[in-house]
Amino acid sequence: MSDALRQFKSEIFQALAHPTRIAIVETLRDGELSAGQLIEKLDLEQANASQHLAILRAKHVVVNRKAGNQVFYSIRDPALIKVLDILRRYFYSQLSSTVSMLEEVAQAGSFKK
Amino acid sequence: MSDALRQFKSEIFQALAHPTRIAIVETLRDGELSAGQLIEKLDLEQANASQHLAILRAKHVVVNRKAGNQVFYSIRDPALIKVLDILRRYFYSQLSSTVSMLEEVAQAGSFKK
DNA sequence: TGTTAATATTCGCTACTTCGAATATACTAT
DNA sequence: ATAGTATATTCGAAGTAGCGAATATTAACA
Numbered sequence A, B: 001m002s003d004a005l006r007q008f009k010s011e012i013f014q015a016l017a018h019p020t021r022i023a024i025v026e027t028l029r030d031g032e033l034s035a036g037q038l039i040e041k042l043d044l045e046q047a048n049a050s051q052h053l054a055i056l057r058a059k060h061v062v063v064n065r066k067a068g069n070q071v072f073y074s075i076r077d078p079a080l081i082k083v084l085d086i087l088r089r090y091f092y093s094q095l096s097s098t099v100s101m102l103e104e105v106a107q108a109g110s111f112k113k
Numbered sequence C: 001t002g003t004t005a006a007t008a009t010t011c012g013c014t015a016c017t018t019c020g021a022a023t024a025t026a027c028t029a030t
Numbered sequence D: 001a002t003a004g005t006a007t008a009t010t011c012g013a014a015g016t017a018g019c020g021a022a023t024a025t026t027a028a029c030a
Helices: A005-013 A018-030 A035-042 A046-058 A081-109 B002-016 B019-028 B035-042 B047-056 B078-110
Strands: A062-067 A070-075 B062-065 B071-073
Touching: A005 A046, A005 B002, A005 B019, A005 B078, A018 A035, A018 A046, A018 A062, A018 A070, A018 A081, A018 B002, A035 A081, A035 B071, A046 A062, A070 B002, A070 B035, A081 B002, A081 B078, B002 B047, B019 B035, B019 B047, B019 B071, B019 B078, B035 B071, B047 B062, B071 B078
Parallel strands: none
Antiparallel strands: A062 A070, B062 B071
């Protein structure tokens, strides 16, 4: 696999490597929203939201459409939604193994004197 | 959706947001390898490889097994492989649309006297 | 034309990431 | 014990990402 392709992939991952940008993508899951609607739903600073949207645009994660005064955003490729769904399940399975690990530790602790 | 879950997801993406770490994960796709084998296959600096492996370990993307002198790494959860597979298709579809865009631009350019 | 509303960009600051060099740790074998 | 090999950690420098405040752009409409 070429270095250029890996560079490209890592940039996509980087684009999603922020909780606010994940929140934006998840919120766009059910259809397009204007920047203003996103700001309200997610309670973001205007400038901050615009910066995050610029990053998502630059990496073609989202796509935008101007309508008069407003700019509507939507997800470019639904495959991304699928990825986020897998990660949710992944998160919970990891959580439960972490919990059992903690339980083991607690159990071991209780044997001490 | 909870902030904790978004934080978690963004940390996984962050863990993969580097070409070297993508290379490591892709190389481990077909089974475990020692740190040394990874370093040789990917032509990495020893310290650098170890730093990247530490990041992947911290985020539980990979798991390690010590055998004498060596440390063998493998991918912790096959769900991640699935994510990478989905993203591979995503990357190619994005790549090809980017390429066609570039071709259009080139085409347009060729009309300029 | 001037004012307001929606969104984007720039700026300075702080915090994080990445790197290679150096050093530390851990295991093996002599 | 000591030498050698495999891997990990620490350190400081250089680069990059994130933030809010301020400012710029664009469109709508009086």
